[in-house]
Amino acid sequence: MRRGGDSGAEANEAAFRVARGATGRRRVVATLGSFHGRTMGALAATGLEKYRKGVLGLGSDVVHVPFGDLRAAEAALSEGAAAFILETVQSMGGALMPPAGYLEGLRRLCDSTGAFLVFDEVQTGLGRLGAPSAAQAFGVTPDLQTFAKGLGSGVPIGALLASPKAAAGVKVGDLGSTFGGGPLACAAAEATLAEVAGRKLWEHVAAMEALIRETFTMPGLTRIQGRGLLLGLVLDRPAKDVQKALVAKGVLTGTSEEANILRLLPPLTVSAEEVAELRGALADVLAGAAVPA
Ligand SMILES: Cc1ncc(COP(=O)(O)O)c(C=O)c1O
Structure with missing residues (x-):
């Protein structure tokens, strides 16, 4: 399933909504040092205090664990989570790489606990890591992938890709906004994708x-x-x-x-x-x- 919106934050909100809807669980696990956007859900998942400061009531269903720490991820996921979201390479964190085996370990943990693995590809997608996506760069397939930034070459657009399992319960109208997936933004994204893929x-x-x-x-x-x-x-x-x-x-x-x-x-x-x-x-x-x- 693909779903369009106007921004990276909105794409991440859609990912949370799909994960919660499909699992019937509320908890989202995220990593310290991450940035996921400035809307309330995306901000709740953001692991940088400076962006969250002064916003009351954030994060009641969000748990943050250190980036790269599989034991902490296991402990947080074992209590039953809808999703584990991360930037595979933490950008604001200083272009921090995932330790060897971390993403594979998260994949295994999500499989065994029934949580959805979400890659925030707002920065890493579309070729930036030297591969079409972070998922392809690291050889680990998430359940949900979010894209934005360069996707429309300057025209605002965000997108969520969901596996068939994650998307199974999504109905028309569940995810949407007035301008989300509009013809201008979609034409810009199509042209961008054609250029990026065509030129590899x-x-x-x-x-x-x-x-x-x-x-x-x-x-x-x-x-x-x-x-x-x-x-x-x-x-x-x-x-x-x-x-x-x-x-x-x-x-x-x-x-x-x-x-x-x-x-x-x-x-x-x-x-x-x-x-x-x-x-x-x-x-x-x-x-x-x-x-x-
Ligand atoms: C990794 C990441 N996720 C999400 C976002 C939010 O995207 P937007 O600003 O389009 O809402 C950003 C923005 O910088 C980002 O870097």
């Missing part, structure tokens, strides 16, 4: 990741984590200062919840020349040549 853009993403890993060796940059073009550069100094200096050079990067991690999420079409430009600017900034006043 994820292969270019993998090539650009390799280029970054090969050429970004410079003092001040300790390590690169993440996958594809969702990368966290672990610096020896606050990323915010480096980000500011890069903006002054016309280069946009992101920070994260980890003070020393600079996030890179360039367009999937980023060229080798642009990667070289970023490398040069970053090397200059880290060498102290362009520290802002």
Whole structure:
């Protein structure tokens, strides 16, 4: 089943609703450090306190467990949950990779406890990890998958993919909004998907990741984590200062919840020349040549 909405948050809300409807259970297990959107259900699942602060009554049916901790996941799921939702690579968390065996372990735990496994692919989907989706990148199939962000190339759209089992009880009208799945947004998504799939853009993403890993060796940059073009550069100094200096050079990067991690999420079409430009600017900034006043 595929279902359209207008945003990533809405796609995640739809996933919760489908999981709760199909299982007859209320509890949603999510991971600390995650971001799932700003609507009430998506915010309740978000594991970053700064976004939840000041919003009363969130999270009565949501339990957060540490990302990567299978024992904690098992304990939370064993009490009976509708869903386990996660970003397979935690983006705001600093492009944090899942430990080896984690996703497979979650798949097994969800199978044995009857919970639905939900991959929030709002950032990881559509080729960003160097594969069509995170599910394909890691070889683990969730029950529910949510997409948004680049799906409409700028036209607001979110989507939920559900396995036949998860979708079995969904009736027409259960999930919907006035503009959800409208013709403009769907045409934009179709054109985007045709372009991404037609060009196998994820292969270019993998090539650009390799280029970054090969050429970004410079003092001040300790390590690169993440996958594809969702990368966290672990610096020896606050990323915010480096980000500011890069903006002054016309280069946009992101920070994260980890003070020393600079996030890179360039367009999937980023060229080798642009990667070289970023490398040069970053090397200059880290060498102290362009520290802002
Ligand atoms: C992983 C993830 N999930 C969900 C969302 C929410 O998407 P939207 O802003 O379209 O509601 C975001 C937004 O940044 C996100 O990064």
